[in-house]
Amino acid sequence: MNITLVMCSLLLGGLLAWYAEGIKKHSARWLALLTVLLLCFYFVISVTSAGLDFSELQILIRLPWITSFNIEYTLALDYLSLVLVLLTLFLSVVCILISWQEIQNKTGFYYFNLLASIAGIIGVFTAMDMFLFFFFWEVMLLPMTALIAIWGHENKHFAAIKFFIFTQVSSLIMLVAIIAMATIHFQQTDQVSFFYQDWLVIELPLSVSTYLMLGFFIAFAVKLPLVPVHSWLPDAHTQAPTAGSVLLAGVLLKTGAYGLIRFVLQLFPLASMDFAPIAATLGIVSILYGAKMAFAQQDFKRLVAYSSISHMGFVILALFSFNAIAYQGVVLTLVAHGLSSAALFSLAGMIYSRIHTRNLSQMGGFWRSAPRMGGFALAFVAAAFGLPGLANFVAEFLSLIGAYQRFPLLTILAAFGLIASTIYGMVLFQSAFQGETQENKQRKSIGKNKVQDFTKENLVTDLSKRELLVFSSLLALLIILGFYPNIVLMFFQIPELTLVFNTVGE
């Protein structure tokens, strides 16, 4: 079990791909795919054969790193990180497959950035030294920003700068909180420590811990994103290349949720409990505002981006209701949303590659020429609005049930988000796949209506085999998790947050 090896090989694979592309065209994508697939196998095999009980944190490696601050290189795994790392690896395969044709220039460097950001994300999910965590937290941003800034769409620089500044400023606040925690640890024990498990035993007065909690909370809320600090997300998503959007929505947003679960709730249980009503309210605002904004969008990707904001609102609501069922709902939401939003963004990318626009008003009638794509699109939209039988339904259902016990009124409001998501989901599907084709619309406006012949160029080609593979694997996972969510949930039966929940009391 060697996470360091996984991260290093991702970086090396990326470098190799970059180098190889210069020698032979199209070799980068194969190398990247091969690297990620091999690492997936390695990871799965080593986890299953490790024989460790991941219901508690298992420290995998612990080495001194920066001795003057007693900072260590510590990596650990438990079920939460395990599930998220698996999600990351799976989505990185998806990312590589959907960039297959899309990225035509500077291809080698593109795959290097893609693999480097994946390495950073895996680091975030496994680092247990807070300094190391922060290190990865920032390092994953650099290649991600490069992906947006170099291969993005028309307004890429603006989006990349906005994305970077939002996350950077918020994470500096977190850095201050991290340093303050280490200082407090120093005052209490005469030793500086950045080790997560040392911090769990620090005794904090409530007033101090509220400030520290906020420091962490802001950083994670920006990443999640929560409504007042969400505005980077629609821009970043819209301008990013398809794989960038998939990675952002599928995994990067989850790092925010992961941080909340792992750090905010565990390190500052009492302060988070006091803060819960505010956080839950913000969650509701995100759900409803995100849904409303999604409904108003004309841009395919922007619509999906706002829907992500809406879905992440459920995560906040459920997390801050301190309830075992809600917690299960959160974990499942992370996975389900990761898959369904990845699917929708891939869909956006595929449509863009065919008609070179993301504008919904210029789409329509794709079903006639691309029925397979339409079928998948319907399924993914249905997943996004929580149709029973698909993973998102179970996730949102559990979240709402759990949250209801603590915030009945807010949960009722949140349920409206589900209805809203159906509306914008159907709007998305209808305006792209049903109705008149673009050709017909134009003819009508000119006056030569009722002409039904399609010229060959105006056809939207249906899914290629590669795209079919991506979509069917995503859909299969969504269905499996929808019917049998225990695959994920069985690991979270004894909630990790027992301690927190007990202190909440009734």
Add this chain to the structure above:
Amino acid sequence: MTQLMMQYLSPLLIVAFGIVLSLLLIAWRRSQKLILHFTLAIFVCALLSSISLVSNTIDAVQITALIKGDNYAYIAFILILLVSMVVGFLSSSWLRHSVEVHDEFFVLLQLVVLGSGVVVMSDHFAALFLGFELLSIALVGMVGYSRGSKYGVESAFKYLVLSATASSFMLLGIAFVYSQSGSLSFSVDAFSIAVNGQLYFVGFLLFIVGVAFKLSLAPFHFWTPDVYQGAPTSVTLLLATVSKVAMFVVLMKYWFSQSSLLADSASNVHTLVSILAILSMLTGNFLALKQQNIKRLLAYSSIAHMGYLLMVLLVVFPQSVHLAWQSALFYLIAYVIATISLFIALQLSEGKNANTTLDGEQAISDWQGMFWHNRVLALLIIVAILSLAGIPLTAGFIGKFYVLNTAVQAQQWWLITTLIVGSGIGLFYYLKIIFTLFDGVNQEQSMYLTNAVVPTELSPVVNLSVILIILAGVILGVYPDIVSQML
């Protein structure tokens, strides 16, 4: 003077002796190559002797009342010597373009090094002032060295006038301080003298004005962008690093040894320094936003960086003083490496185009698309910019981490807030540079750009040294123990 003192003074002695020998050398034979090599050899000798002193276990050695050699001073001096060597290399490539033989330039360079060496090792106002003047006057000569260029004379005069004003303020401040403490030495025993807080405070204020001018802290920063732009690139590097490192180190020395004298007005003094710091962070970052000229941008960003650095002065507990020193030195090292990188990149991309060299008019857009034709140089710039912006993987991040640590221990929440805001603003212009490097150059523009700027090939030696500097920036960011063990 004992053997030990001689040994601890040797770095300065070597440089001083070197200056005399250089003058003789010039009298004997005027050759630019010869004097360059001689200067570098002197610096290497001084460097070796300083390195041998750093690793010694003895804390500090008082060499007469004027000079005190301690670890901090030697580390700062090593930094100064390293920068000066880079400056020597860069200048030689720039001076080669003209017909004259420029021996004086290298003598002036050595004088700057000597001056800053005296400043960092001083333990006495007299030594401080002596070093300060040596540094300033030699720098004036260098700033105006390219007399043919558009801004050369203007910037030299600007620097001369303002520098002289600053020294006179400083001198007056020293006089006030002396009138109260009765000693020109830094290390006065606070309890043995009756100090009138008010007058001492005035003296301190005037002294700070002089230092703030050199560090270009807002509101004493007005000369910085103009002089940066007008001076030859390698001299700008000297201004940006050597004079700042020297002045900051001596400011810290003075501050930590005499802060007890300020006990009466401690809160006033702290507020004053905080205001300077906050003003510099905000002014520097805001004014950098709109700059197109790289040198001017760097001038403003250096103002902001000095503002960040000033935070380390505000420690409350005596036991944090060591951490403050570590933070300041690490931050300075990171800042110096990043600045060196950027100026090397500037000098190399100024390259053959004589016009841009003379006027220092290199705009950010001249670096457009550099990543795609000259990867090594672009990487150098990227690492340097990330380091200045304080992003992990680079030394600048560890520097910022150190400074934040000091500030959190001192609970300076306002300053920390300003630092966060300032870094946020800073990212705008830093990222803009990086994005420019990645921008694709289309056909039409590339025709227009061919006669300018970015060289596609570097000579192997330059290439190697560039790679080494990149590595230095990254290794210090990933494994800072190498340096922080010494601090």
